[in-house]
Amino acid sequence: MTLAVADGVGGTRGGGSARSSVAGDYQTLLQFLYRAPIGLIQADLAGEIEIINPIAARLLMPLSHDGALANLFVALADVAPQLRQLAASTADASGMVCEALRLKLPAGRRGHERPGYLSISLFRFDASGLMAVLVDGTIEALREEETLSRGLGAAARLDSLTGMPNRLAVIERLRMVMQRPTNDADRAFALFYITCDRLRQVDDAFGRPAGDELLSLLADRLNAMLAEHHPWTVNASAGAMAAHIDEGRFIVMLEGARRRSDVDAVAQRLVDLLAEPYLIGPGEIHCGASIGVVLNESAAVDADTVLQYASLAMAEAERSGGGRFVVFEKAMQQRAKQRTDLEADLRRAIAENQLFVVYQPVVGLQAPGYAGGGVDRSVGVEALVRWRHPTRGILPPDLFIGMAEECGVIRPLGEFVLRTACDQFMAWQAQLGAAAPRLLAVNLSRGQIGEPGLVAKIDAIIRSSGIPPARLQLEVTESLAAQSHAVQSRLHELKALGLTLALDDFGTGYSSLSSLVRFPVDTLKIDRSFVTDAPTSPRRRALVDAAIRVAHALDMTTVAEGIENEAQAKVVRDFGCDKGQGYLYSEPLVSGDLVRWLRGA
DSSP states (O other), rough: OOOOOOOOOOOOOSSSHHHHHHHHHHHHHHHHHHSSEEEEEEEEOOBBEEOOOOOHHHHHGGGGGGSOOOOOHHTTTTTTTTTTHHHOOOSSSEEEEEEEEEEEEOHHHHHSOEEEEEEEEEEESSSSSEEEEEOOOOHHHHHHHHHTTTOGGGGBOTTTOOOOOOOHHHHHHHHHTTSSSSOGGGOOOEEEEEEEEEEHHHHHHHHHHHHHHHHHHHHHHHHHHHTBTTTTSSSSSOOOEEEEEEETTEEEEEEEEOOHHHHHHHHHHHHHHHHOOOOTEEEEEEEOOOEEEEEGGGOOOOOHHHHHHHHHHHHHHHHSSSSSEEETTTTTHHHHHHHHHHHHHHHHHHTTTEEEEEEEEEEETSSSGGTOOOEEEEEEEEEEEEEEEEEEEOGGGGGHHHHHHHOOHHHHHHHHHHHHHHHHHHHHHHHGGSSOOOOOOOOOOOOHHTOTTTHHHHEEEEHHHTTTTEEEEEEEHHHTTTTHHHHHHHHHHHHEEEEEEEEEEEEEOOOGGGGGSOOOSSEEEEOOOHHHTTTTHHHHHHHHHHHHHHHHHTTTTTOOOOOOHHHHHHHHHHOOOEEHHHSTTTBBOOHHHHHHHHHHH
């Protein structure tokens, strides 16, 4: 490492005019480096410092743990750990690695009460070398904070958890950009509305502090990404902004983003970046993101509506399964209105008894005579809700259960299904005797499982209907059962009523076969996606076999869902699966049709 701290520049001895000229140029360069009002560093691609001027040394020295300044990346590791990777990922032999990346320095390192800021620009000047420009950015950062605090104060525009700008700051930035002349290239922007897909599950499973840490780490990733050089911006002055506007919801705004292909690339980069695991406590947490995108050409005339559009697109991404991005389209407004109207209709439907219950038979696969096509028809039924809409006809639950969760009517809806099904089950016992179903299965939703009075309410329904608790089976999805200790504790409370519990849709959630021992369940229901592919996929067939073996080892009953043909039925029966349900045997039926089916009609 060479430190350019020469007191003066002297001449050379001998060697001719050409050699003197080269030496003079080098001395002039050293003098420039020494006197330059900014920090300058030359380093190799590994970060090993070759030349550093005094200002750069002064700016970096407070960051050095041992007082040595041998490697740029090592010196900045605490405040810019991403710098080494950014330099390595710059494919061009020359070009910008990062431009004016602002680094917040810990107060203790600078000896001030409040943190200072260091601004660094790094670029490759050839295939083997790096040049860094360092500037003390404290005054500029403080000036920006003062500008931001003018009027309502800095606290009104900053999020207390992440230190990022908040919703108010985003609104102000949007208004500023949208008020530019229509022919101004800087009026172009793209806004990304980001929601953390599993924040609630993380809070429930690990506690609120873990959720807060997750949000802070997510914020760090967004800030680090925006600190990189942006090839999609129109010019060097185009801005980028990341903000935390609500619990688990972030905004990234890019000015100068004009091409749709660039915007899509950024959105996918965000999806991939946020899907990487987060190291919290002793382990990793996986938490993807759903992103809604608004482009300036589809934006409204005011900033609040832009955020509304972005939120609509984000909701579409969530409903599509999460972990993806969706770009706003005008048709989303109409769909949102339809959902709002349907929500009002759903509230009315509960009050006006438009909901009704159908029952899908569950058959015994190991009954005598199965080889000849016979099954035990009286094993049980699963209760499923339907909606007789006055203008849209019969609606299946996938069109309104999620909405019921969102708008808070899932509890009365779930109570209606359970009470109706229990009363009907007891009516069949009196009507059919030995031919009546022996077990009633009813689903519990995410919204119900967290209801404080759920156990007492179910106990009251059991008592009022007269159904023996052992004849009632409540079903929860695998992903819900694996969600948190609170959910598992609630399952134990329900089990104490004497009823049975089933783990539904097994194979689609977050648990593994080895984790089944943690769940207080009596029945394992294998998801239809595994059953459908079992006859043709050796991998799926092996998984079905393993699930059945482990369940039986734990004294659980097994049910194969979605059986539609004899080939599927044969596979699960040969593996020893106890029960099955699906259209091979019967579609969901209203009570009268079910009675006829049970009688073999």
